[in-house]
Amino acid sequence: MSELQGFILHAKTRPEKSDAFEAFFRGHVEASRAEPGCIEYHMLRDKQDPTLFIFYEIWASQADLDVHSNLPHMQQFRDMRMEYLEQDFDIRDIDMLSPSSATR
8 A cells, every 4th residue: 555645625715815825825835846755736726716726735655744734834824724715624635546747
C-alpha cells in the first residue's frame, strides 16, 4: 500500500470574499509546491461557480502533510478561514491510482 497522502478540498467562499480568498491563498501555492514531500498542489476555481475553489494535493507521506499543515501560515489560514468561507471545508481523502505527471 502506498504511503502517499492525497485529498481534494472544496472551499465555498462568501461571494464578496472570493477575490480576496484567491489573492490571499494564491501566494501559498508556489511555497507549498517547494516543500519537501509535495508531489502535487493545485488551486482551482470553478468557472460556473466562481465562489468555489478546489485544492488538489498529493504528499509523499503523512509526515510531510503534517509538516505542511502545521506551518505558521497554514495555521493562520485555518484560524481565519471562516472570514472567507460560506461553510467549512469539504475534504475528501483520495488514493492516487495513476503515477504523478509532476516533473519537480
